[in-house]
Amino acid sequence: MTQGTTPVGLRRRDVLTRSAALAPALGSALTAPAVLAASRENAPVNDILDMSAVSLAKALRGKELSAREVMSAHLERVDALNPRFNAIVSRIDGDAALAQARRLDEDAAKGRFHGPLHGFPHAVKDTASTRGIASTQGSPILKDNIPDADSLVVARMRAAGAIFVGKSNVPEFALGSHSYNPVFGITRNAYDPRKSAGGSTGGGSVALALRMVPLADGSDFGGSLRNPAGWNNVFGFRPSWGRVPSLPNTDLFWQNFATSGPMGRHVEDVALLMSVQSGPDPRAPFAQDDDPALFAQPLARDWKGARIGWLGDLGGALPMEAGVLETCEKALGAFASLGMEVSEASLSEDAEARWQTAVTLRHWSVGADLQGFYDDPETRRLMKPEAIWEVEGYKRQTAPQLVAASEGRTRIAKAFQEAFTRHDFLALPTAQVFPFDVDQHWPHEIAGRRMDSYHRWMEVTLPATMAALPVLAIPAGFGGAGKLPIGIQLIGPRNADLAVLQLGHAYEQASAWIAQARPPVLRA
Numbered sequence: 117m118t119q120g121t122t123p124v125g126l127r128r129r130d131v132l133t134r135s136a137a138l139a140p141a142l143g144s145a146l147t148a149p150a151v152l153a154a155s156r157e158n159a160p161v162n163d164i165l166d167m168s169a170v171s172l173a174k175a176l177r178g179k180e181l182s183a184r185e186v187m188s189a190h191l192e193r194v195d196a197l198n199p200r201f202n203a204i205v206s207r208i209d210g211d212a213a214l215a216q217a218r219r220l221d222e223d224a225a226k227g228r229f230h231g232p233l234h235g236f237p238h239a240v241k242d243t244a245s246t247r248g249i250a251s252t253q254g255s256p257i258l259k260d261n262i263p264d265a266d267s268l269v270v271a272r273m274r275a276a277g278a279i280f281v282g283k284s285n286v287p288e289f290a291l292g293s294h295s296y297n298p299v300f301g302i303t304r305n306a307y308d309p310r311k312s313a314g315g316s317t318g319g320g321s322v323a324l325a326l327r328m329v330p331l332a333d334g335s336d337f338g339g340s341l342r343n344p345a346g347w348n349n350v351f352g353f354r355p356s357w358g359r360v361p362s363l364p365n366t367d368l369f370w371q372n373f374a375t376s377g378p379m380g381r382h383v384e385d386v387a388l389l390m391s392v393q394s395g396p397d398p399r400a401p402f403a404q405d406d407d408p409a410l411f412a413q414p415l416a417r418d419w420k421g422a423r424i425g426w427l428g429d430l431g432g433a434l435p436m437e438a439g440v441l442e443t444c445e446k447a448l449g450a451f452a453s454l455g456m457e458v459s460e461a462s463l464s465e466d467a468e469a470r471w472q473t474a475v476t477l478r479h480w481s482v483g484a485d486l487q488g489f490y491d492d493p494e495t496r497r498l499m500k501p502e503a504i505w506e507v508e509g510y511k512r513q514t515a516p517q518l519v520a521a522s523e524g525r526t527r528i529a530k531a532f533q534e535a536f537t538r539h540d541f542l543a544l545p546t547a548q549v550f551p552f553d554v555d556q557h558w559p560h561e562i563a564g565r566r567m568d569s570y571h572r573w574m575e576v577t578l579p580a581t582m583a584a585l586p587v588l589a590i591p592a593g594f595g596g597a598g599k600l601p602i603g604i605q606l607i608g609p610r611n612a613d614l615a616v617l618q619l620g621h622a623y624e625q626a627s628a629w630i631a632q633a634r635p636p637v638l639r640a
Contacts, residue, residue: 203313205299240283251263269376295315303318351381476521588606591630
């Protein structure tokens with residue numbers, strides 16, 4: 117349904133050329149593996165785990181903490197909570213992780229620090245190719261796929277000193293904003309394990325919210341870094357396309373929808389990981405040339421007089437679960453407290469036309485990636501229905517349809533450009549519903565309106581994707597009947613990535629409740 121349909125690093129069509137081993141079909145993702153029922157016990161308290169990533173990096177560089185201490189604390193938390201929430205999969209041996217941490221401590225003692233993430237335990241999103249660790253994309257087809265090389269974004273995190281402890285769970289092929297698959301099962305919401313964590317970066321967002329890791333990485337097509345962030349009270353950033361190059365890649369020109377990006381519990385932490393992930397590469401023709409250090413500078417800035425436009429339900433075009441708009445609109449008050457002007461906004465492009473553009477281009481992008489698996493009867497039988505639907509939609513497409521969709525995407529970009537003449541930033545909810553029950557594949561109805569595809573309920577994320585804009589998901593609060601989390605998409609003009617992060621930082625400083633609203637299992 118949403119999200120990183122073009123996975124960062126090793127693309128699906130590349131996997132085919134490497135003859136990934138096939139695995140037998142597994143049982144239902146909703147029953148295997150069994151997920152432990154939530155107990156009444158809270159997680160063990162450890163102050164290291166509550167440190168921001170920025171503070172943690174300073175403590176490690178100042179030798180106030182050792183990488184081994186940091187690793188031990190996080191592994192203890194993973195052991196305590198991961199059986200219940202299933203956020204981290206393909207875990208490496210704990211002793212091996214501690215041995216890596218010890219080697220980093222030895223380097224630090226000699227004055228050699230590996231980078232901003234020196235000693236950080238990290239679980240790479242399972243769509244990203246990671247050397248030596250199973251990279252399955254949640255598919256039984258790739259269950260035994262262990263890459264011999266990192267994707268670019270993973271290589272950059274490794275070089276910056278991150279220690280990979282495993283992968284973060286995703287929906288099969290990252291299709292859908294509910295992280296379950298037949299290989300590893302369901303990832304459960306950090307605030308209510310009976311509910312969905314979102315996706316496709318569901319595992320990363322839950323691991324982050326539960327302090328299993330200090331940072332999380334992800335990828336985003338239709339909300340993969342945005343919806344799970346909103347549903348787990350953390351921050352997720354979809355950069356401008358080209359800010360974080362997707363390599364290796366067999367199509368560097370037309371596959372320009374999905375992008376990698378960071379997640380954090382604080383906006384400064386998100387910016388820290390952006391300083392590692394971003395930057396040009398000579399193999400990427402549309403990569404941004406800005407110095408990644410741009411994101412390591414202080415984020416404080418005066419916002420008096422700036423204008424933010426609230427798009428809401430896009431003029432009634434999008435059905436919303438009761439409470440979503442109200443919760444988000446209440447959160448907008450923080451921007452007013454910063455001296456900003458908050459007003460209603462609109463997009464000129466027709467909503468149904470926007471949707472048809474997105475569906476056509478998504479079929480084309482996803483279908484191109486998955487066609488090789490579809491064309492082989494042995495692998496097709498292991499694909500979930502939503503993946504088959506995308507490929508079959510792709511195979512029916514004609515050249516005139518793709519031309520029309522590309523023209524539609526141009527109109528969407530122009531509609532945003534027009535809106536930015538009246539507003540400096542725009543805002544939308546991160547999802548049209550609150551987290552739903554984990555045994556539900558996807559919402560089939562919202563506010564009495566039937567959803568005609570597995571990702572229609574996430575339509576709210578697609579306009580910014582089509583326009584290739586930077587978007588920061590910020591927590592908006594808790595609402596609906598279950599008092600569950602939801603977020604706001606903070607959208608900036610093309611390449612205004614730093615400004616979006618600066619505004620998100622100001623919002624966070626004006627919203628003390630975000631840090632105080634810890635998941636119930638972490639409350640003393």
